[in-house]
Amino acid sequence: MTTTSAARLRTSLEALNCPIVIVEEAAEVLEAHIVSALTVKCQHLILIGDHKQLKPSTADYNIETNYHLDHTSVLDRPQIRGVVKDIFFIHHTQEEATCLDSSKKNSHESKFLINFAKYLVLNGYSKQAISQY
Template sequence: MKKCEFALQQLLRETSMMTAAEEAFVGSVHHLQMADRWRLYRTWVNRWRDETTKALYEEITECSLIAKDVREIEIEAHVAILQEADVVATTTSGAAKYRNLLYNLNSKIVVVEEAAKVKEAHIITAMPKSTQHLILIGDHQQLEPATTVQRYHLDTSLFERMIKAEIPHVTLNVQHANIA
Protein backbone atom coordinates (compact mmCIF):
# COMPACT_ATOMS: atom_id res chain seq x y z
CA MET A 1 0.00 0.00 0.00
CA LYS A 2 2.80 2.40 0.88
CA LYS A 3 4.39 1.82 -2.51
CA CYS A 4 1.12 2.78 -4.32
CA GLU A 5 0.74 5.91 -2.20
CA PHE A 6 4.31 6.92 -2.97
CA ALA A 7 3.77 6.37 -6.72
CA LEU A 8 0.55 8.42 -6.59
CA GLN A 9 2.37 11.24 -4.74
CA GLN A 10 5.02 11.28 -7.47
CA LEU A 11 2.38 11.42 -10.23
CA LEU A 12 0.60 14.31 -8.50
CA ARG A 13 3.86 16.26 -8.19
CA GLU A 14 4.69 15.75 -11.85
CA THR A 15 4.06 18.82 -14.02
CA SER A 16 4.49 17.49 -17.55
CA MET A 17 1.55 17.86 -19.94
CA MET A 18 0.73 16.65 -23.43
CA THR A 19 1.36 18.83 -26.41
CA ALA A 20 -1.59 19.71 -28.64
CA ALA A 21 -0.31 17.24 -31.25
CA GLU A 22 -0.10 14.39 -28.70
CA GLU A 23 -3.57 15.20 -27.42
CA ALA A 24 -4.97 15.15 -30.97
CA PHE A 25 -3.79 11.57 -31.46
CA VAL A 26 -5.45 10.26 -28.30
CA GLY A 27 -8.30 7.99 -29.37
CA SER A 28 -9.33 6.62 -26.00
CA VAL A 29 -7.89 7.29 -22.59
CA HIS A 30 -8.24 3.56 -21.86
CA HIS A 31 -5.44 2.81 -24.33
CA LEU A 32 -2.99 5.22 -22.66
CA GLN A 33 -0.30 4.29 -20.19
CA MET A 34 -0.96 5.65 -16.66
CA ALA A 35 1.75 8.33 -16.98
CA ASP A 36 0.23 9.55 -20.25
CA ARG A 37 -3.25 9.58 -18.70
CA TRP A 38 -1.89 11.88 -16.00
CA ARG A 39 -0.20 14.08 -18.60
CA LEU A 40 -3.53 14.34 -20.47
CA TYR A 41 -5.37 15.06 -17.21
CA ARG A 42 -2.92 17.88 -16.35
CA THR A 43 -3.37 19.26 -19.90
CA TRP A 44 -7.15 19.37 -19.44
CA VAL A 45 -6.92 20.89 -15.96
CA ASN A 46 -4.49 23.53 -17.19
CA ARG A 47 -6.75 24.41 -20.16
CA TRP A 48 -9.81 24.60 -17.89
CA ARG A 49 -7.92 26.82 -15.43
CA ASP A 50 -6.73 29.16 -18.20
CA GLU A 51 -10.19 29.42 -19.78
CA THR A 52 -11.89 29.94 -16.40
CA THR A 53 -9.34 32.56 -15.33
CA LYS A 54 -9.77 34.44 -18.62
CA ALA A 55 -13.58 34.33 -18.36
CA LEU A 56 -13.47 35.43 -14.73
CA TYR A 57 -11.12 38.31 -15.57
CA GLU A 58 -13.48 39.44 -18.35
CA GLU A 59 -16.44 39.32 -15.94
CA ILE A 60 -14.54 41.28 -13.29
CA THR A 61 -13.55 43.90 -15.88
CA GLU A 62 -17.15 44.23 -17.07
CA CYS A 63 -18.45 44.48 -13.49
CA SER A 64 -15.86 47.16 -12.69
CA LEU A 65 -16.95 49.22 -15.69
CA ILE A 66 -20.62 48.86 -14.72
CA ALA A 67 -19.84 49.85 -11.11
CA LYS A 68 -17.95 52.92 -12.34
CA ASP A 69 -20.92 53.90 -14.53
CA VAL A 70 -23.29 53.46 -11.58
CA ARG A 71 -21.08 55.67 -9.36
CA GLU A 72 -21.02 58.38 -12.05
CA ILE A 73 -24.81 58.25 -12.42
CA GLU A 74 -25.21 58.46 -8.62
CA ILE A 75 -22.93 61.52 -8.50
CA GLU A 76 -24.90 63.18 -11.31
CA ALA A 77 -28.17 62.50 -9.46
CA HIS A 78 -26.77 63.85 -6.19
CA VAL A 79 -25.38 66.94 -7.92
CA ALA A 80 -28.78 67.62 -9.50
CA ILE A 81 -30.44 67.40 -6.08
CA LEU A 82 -27.77 69.39 -4.23
CA GLN A 83 -27.67 72.18 -6.81
CA GLU A 84 -31.22 73.04 -5.75
CA ALA A 85 -30.07 73.54 -2.14
CA ASP A 86 -29.08 76.92 -0.72
CA VAL A 87 -26.70 75.30 1.79
CA VAL A 88 -24.86 71.99 1.66
CA ALA A 89 -23.27 70.82 4.91
CA THR A 90 -20.80 68.02 5.46
CA THR A 91 -18.05 66.97 7.81
CA THR A 92 -14.44 67.07 6.61
CA SER A 93 -14.55 63.26 6.39
CA GLY A 94 -17.68 63.53 4.24
CA ALA A 95 -16.01 66.20 2.12
CA ALA A 96 -13.09 63.86 1.48
CA LYS A 97 -15.38 60.92 0.74
CA TYR A 98 -17.63 62.90 -1.62
CA ARG A 99 -14.95 65.18 -3.08
CA ASN A 100 -16.01 64.57 -6.70
CA LEU A 101 -19.60 65.36 -5.81
CA LEU A 102 -18.65 68.60 -4.04
CA TYR A 103 -16.35 69.64 -6.88
CA ASN A 104 -19.23 69.28 -9.35
CA LEU A 105 -21.39 71.65 -7.28
CA ASN A 106 -19.10 74.60 -8.15
CA SER A 107 -19.69 76.24 -4.78
CA LYS A 108 -18.35 79.78 -4.57
CA ILE A 109 -18.50 79.99 -0.76
CA VAL A 110 -17.13 77.39 1.66
CA VAL A 111 -17.76 77.74 5.40
CA VAL A 112 -15.73 75.69 7.87
CA GLU A 113 -17.12 75.50 11.41
CA GLU A 114 -14.70 74.63 14.24
CA ALA A 115 -11.92 75.56 11.82
CA ALA A 116 -9.31 75.67 14.57
CA LYS A 117 -9.69 71.90 15.04
CA VAL A 118 -9.54 71.04 11.32
CA LYS A 119 -6.19 70.22 9.75
CA GLU A 120 -5.03 72.55 7.02
CA ALA A 121 -4.80 69.78 4.43
CA HIS A 122 -8.39 68.74 5.09
CA ILE A 123 -9.67 72.24 4.42
CA ILE A 124 -7.59 72.74 1.28
CA THR A 125 -8.53 69.39 -0.25
CA ALA A 126 -12.22 69.94 0.51
CA MET A 127 -12.37 73.24 -1.38
CA PRO A 128 -13.51 73.01 -5.00
CA LYS A 129 -11.66 75.10 -7.60
CA SER A 130 -14.74 77.30 -7.86
CA THR A 131 -14.27 78.59 -4.28
CA GLN A 132 -14.14 82.38 -4.16
CA HIS A 133 -14.68 82.87 -0.42
CA LEU A 134 -13.47 80.71 2.43
CA ILE A 135 -15.07 81.49 5.79
CA LEU A 136 -13.39 79.94 8.81
CA ILE A 137 -15.29 79.98 12.10
CA GLY A 138 -13.78 78.86 15.38
CA ASP A 139 -11.55 79.69 18.32
CA HIS A 140 -7.86 79.30 17.61
CA GLN A 141 -7.14 79.38 21.34
CA GLN A 142 -9.11 76.20 21.98
CA LEU A 143 -8.14 72.68 20.92
CA GLU A 144 -5.72 72.31 18.05
CA PRO A 145 -6.03 69.65 15.35
CA ALA A 146 -5.13 66.16 16.53
CA THR A 147 -2.04 64.85 14.75
CA THR A 148 0.67 62.33 15.51
CA VAL A 149 3.29 64.22 13.50
CA GLN A 150 4.73 67.15 15.44
CA ARG A 151 7.32 68.32 12.93
CA TYR A 152 6.44 70.54 9.96
CA HIS A 153 3.84 72.24 12.19
CA LEU A 154 1.05 69.94 11.05
CA ASP A 155 -0.58 70.46 14.43
CA THR A 156 -1.34 74.09 13.47
CA SER A 157 -4.66 74.67 11.74
CA LEU A 158 -5.06 76.87 8.68
CA PHE A 159 -7.25 79.08 10.88
CA GLU A 160 -4.51 79.67 13.46
CA ARG A 161 -1.82 80.01 10.77
CA MET A 162 -3.84 82.80 9.10
CA ILE A 163 -4.36 84.64 12.41
CA LYS A 164 -0.64 84.40 13.24
CA ALA A 165 0.12 85.75 9.76
CA GLU A 166 -2.09 88.73 10.66
CA ILE A 167 -4.52 88.15 7.82
CA PRO A 168 -7.55 90.39 8.47
CA HIS A 169 -10.08 88.65 10.69
CA VAL A 170 -12.90 89.46 13.07
CA THR A 171 -12.83 88.35 16.70
CA LEU A 172 -15.91 88.37 18.91
CA ASN A 173 -15.32 90.12 22.22
CA VAL A 174 -18.56 89.13 23.92
CA GLN A 175 -20.40 85.85 23.81
CA HIS A 176 -23.99 85.51 24.98
CA ALA A 177 -25.71 82.33 26.01
CA ASN A 178 -29.44 82.20 25.53
CA ILE A 179 -30.67 80.22 28.54
CA ALA A 180 -34.34 79.24 28.47
Protein backbone atom coordinates (compact mmCIF):
# COMPACT_ATOMS: atom_id res chain seq x y z
CA MET A 1 0.00 0.00 0.00
CA THR A 2 1.06 3.60 -0.32
CA THR A 3 2.34 5.49 2.72
CA THR A 4 -0.86 7.54 2.61
CA SER A 5 -2.90 4.35 2.86
CA ALA A 6 -0.63 3.07 5.62
CA ALA A 7 -1.37 6.19 7.67
CA ARG A 8 -5.10 5.97 6.88
CA LEU A 9 -5.27 2.24 7.69
CA ARG A 10 -2.98 2.39 10.74
CA THR A 11 -5.32 0.30 12.92
CA SER A 12 -5.39 -2.43 10.27
CA LEU A 13 -1.58 -2.48 10.14
CA GLU A 14 -1.45 -2.77 13.93
CA ALA A 15 -3.90 -5.67 13.84
CA LEU A 16 -1.67 -7.57 11.38
CA ASN A 17 1.20 -7.68 13.92
CA CYS A 18 3.79 -7.91 11.12
CA PRO A 19 7.37 -8.17 12.39
CA ILE A 20 8.80 -7.34 8.94
CA VAL A 21 8.01 -4.23 6.89
CA ILE A 22 9.19 -3.88 3.29
CA VAL A 23 9.19 -0.50 1.57
CA GLU A 24 9.57 -0.52 -2.21
CA GLU A 25 10.87 2.61 -4.00
CA ALA A 26 12.22 3.77 -0.64
CA ALA A 27 14.42 6.37 -2.35
CA GLU A 28 11.26 8.28 -3.24
CA VAL A 29 9.63 8.12 0.19
CA LEU A 30 10.42 10.60 2.96
CA GLU A 31 11.66 9.03 6.18
CA ALA A 32 8.79 10.53 8.19
CA HIS A 33 6.28 8.73 5.97
CA ILE A 34 8.04 5.42 6.51
CA VAL A 35 8.35 5.90 10.25
CA SER A 36 4.66 6.78 10.55
CA ALA A 37 3.76 3.43 8.96
CA LEU A 38 5.75 1.35 11.48
CA THR A 39 4.07 -0.38 14.40
CA VAL A 40 5.51 -1.58 17.70
CA LYS A 41 5.59 -5.13 16.28
CA CYS A 42 8.13 -4.15 13.58
CA GLN A 43 11.42 -5.94 14.23
CA HIS A 44 12.96 -5.62 10.77
CA LEU A 45 12.57 -2.82 8.25
CA ILE A 46 13.69 -3.46 4.67
CA LEU A 47 14.06 -0.45 2.37
CA ILE A 48 14.32 -1.23 -1.33
CA GLY A 49 15.20 1.49 -3.79
CA ASP A 50 17.63 2.30 -6.53
CA HIS A 51 19.24 5.67 -5.78
CA LYS A 52 20.58 5.77 -9.34
CA GLN A 53 17.11 5.28 -10.84
CA LEU A 54 15.09 7.56 -8.57
CA LYS A 55 17.16 10.14 -6.69
CA PRO A 56 16.29 10.42 -2.98
CA SER A 57 14.57 13.66 -2.13
CA THR A 58 13.62 15.65 0.93
CA ALA A 59 10.82 18.04 1.71
CA ASP A 60 13.35 20.65 2.87
CA TYR A 61 16.18 21.63 0.52
CA ASN A 62 18.03 23.40 3.35
CA ILE A 63 18.21 20.18 5.40
CA GLU A 64 19.26 18.18 2.36
CA THR A 65 22.11 20.49 1.38
CA ASN A 66 23.33 21.82 4.72
CA TYR A 67 22.97 18.72 6.85
CA HIS A 68 23.82 16.03 4.28
CA LEU A 69 20.64 13.95 4.80
CA ASP A 70 21.43 10.23 5.18
CA HIS A 71 25.11 11.03 5.69
CA THR A 72 27.29 8.43 7.46
CA SER A 73 28.15 10.93 10.22
CA VAL A 74 24.77 10.27 11.86
CA LEU A 75 25.81 6.68 12.55
CA ASP A 76 28.31 7.80 15.21
CA ARG A 77 25.86 9.74 17.37
CA PRO A 78 25.51 8.47 20.94
CA GLN A 79 22.27 6.93 22.16
CA ILE A 80 19.89 9.26 23.96
CA ARG A 81 20.36 8.95 27.73
CA GLY A 82 17.30 7.81 29.65
CA VAL A 83 15.41 6.18 26.78
CA VAL A 84 15.55 2.61 25.50
CA LYS A 85 15.32 3.46 21.77
CA ASP A 86 16.19 6.58 19.78
CA ILE A 87 12.85 6.40 17.95
CA PHE A 88 9.58 5.65 19.67
CA PHE A 89 5.90 6.38 19.26
CA ILE A 90 3.46 7.77 21.75
CA HIS A 91 0.01 6.24 21.38
CA HIS A 92 -2.90 8.08 22.96
CA THR A 93 -6.57 8.70 22.34
CA GLN A 94 -6.73 12.38 23.29
CA GLU A 95 -8.64 14.34 20.65
CA GLU A 96 -7.27 17.38 18.87
CA ALA A 97 -8.97 20.73 19.34
CA THR A 98 -9.65 23.21 16.56
CA CYS A 99 -8.21 26.70 17.01
CA LEU A 100 -9.85 29.91 15.85
CA ASP A 101 -7.94 29.84 12.55
CA SER A 102 -9.01 26.20 11.91
CA SER A 103 -5.55 24.82 12.71
CA LYS A 104 -5.33 21.93 15.18
CA LYS A 105 -3.75 21.57 18.60
CA ASN A 106 -3.37 18.73 21.04
CA SER A 107 -2.77 19.82 24.63
CA HIS A 108 -2.00 16.25 25.69
CA GLU A 109 0.90 16.03 23.23
CA SER A 110 2.19 19.46 24.29
CA LYS A 111 2.19 18.47 27.97
CA PHE A 112 3.94 15.21 27.11
CA LEU A 113 6.71 16.99 25.21
CA ILE A 114 7.25 19.51 28.03
CA ASN A 115 7.54 16.69 30.55
CA PHE A 116 9.80 14.70 28.22
CA ALA A 117 12.12 17.72 27.93
CA LYS A 118 12.20 17.95 31.75
CA TYR A 119 13.02 14.23 31.88
CA LEU A 120 15.93 14.73 29.48
CA VAL A 121 17.26 17.55 31.68
CA LEU A 122 17.09 15.19 34.68
CA ASN A 123 19.16 12.74 32.62
CA GLY A 124 21.95 15.29 32.19
CA TYR A 125 21.08 17.17 29.00
CA SER A 126 21.27 20.95 29.02
CA LYS A 127 18.22 22.96 28.01
CA GLN A 128 20.23 24.34 25.08
CA ALA A 129 21.05 20.82 23.84
CA ILE A 130 17.35 19.96 23.78
CA SER A 131 16.20 23.15 22.11
CA GLN A 132 18.79 23.07 19.33
CA TYR A 133 17.09 20.10 17.68
